[in-house]
Amino acid sequence: MTTNADDTRTPRRRAPAGAAVLREDVTEAIRSAVFGELAAVGYARMSIEGIARRAGVGKTAVYRRWRSKLHLVLDLVSAVAVQGLPAPDTGSLEGDLRLLYEVTARALRHPVAGQIIPDLQAEAARSPEIAEALQKALREGQQGAASGIVAAAAARGEVRGDLDEDLALDLISGPLYWHSVVVRAPKPPASYLPSLARATAAALRAL
Template structure:
């Protein structure tokens, strides 16, 4: 009897909650982003997201306990896409690679609308504070690695104001593309890289 029970469990597993398909998760993220950009966070309908992905709503709740957790993982998937830990040989080259990857992500119209709504929703209700904090933490942890490499190359002094340096790394691009809603050309990106490189190297605490 015990063996029979185990056998039934194994046969039912493919249609059960334990099977999480990565390709379906990606499809759900895309559907969520489309809905989010269209309605704003407060207007998101998980029923419509599921329908857009061509699945049942239950597939969402097998993966996430709430809309906030769903949104958090979706945003994290974007952060992971832009964070390349490759050592490019110099602070300036590392900064350029990071900004180029970030620029690619921020050029997507859905992403730009979602990020603006994400910040606004945090100010309205605070529900998405943990989502923004998690994304910012991932970006800053990546930045710490970038700064550590520059210190090991003797490009930066250990007496570095890391928080200011990390603010400088991302803020100019964010200001131009999200706050001002402008595109950034490659030439403009190169000028940002030069300014950021110089700014970070000036971020030492006074003796």
């Protein structure tokens, strides 16, 4: 029988009446359990009960943090999407793009990208709610980094100041995502990312 390892107590200070103190170790255990459940059974068959059982906590501990499995999974996808994305400052558009691609390529080889995102994309085809939330989660991380690169390039005079930001984001993020997640091609050769950065920089200058 699992016990609710979540807590409403602290050893020295009392929380305000009615407030729940959410232990970080419990939160991390739940997040780890989600990866395990998704890999084992997929999104459609995953349940809050299964997550709680794998994490060694009660269902209440999960629901205190996320109101549904969709919100829990999207929270993790969002975290991985933005984790480690740099604010490049190499002094050149091509250099900034290459740094972004190096970090993004590592992120796309993460289990979230390799297993979980394709699974969620299949669910998104059946659920507008999942489709909208997944698009937002994946786009936000890349959009912040790409916008910074374009703004810095414009300030240096490498691209037009009125560059279409949505088109720029598609040019920057699309090829690597297609290669790694959609086609799921093997790890590219060492020359691929520098070549991609060079080609993307040329395309952005031409806009």
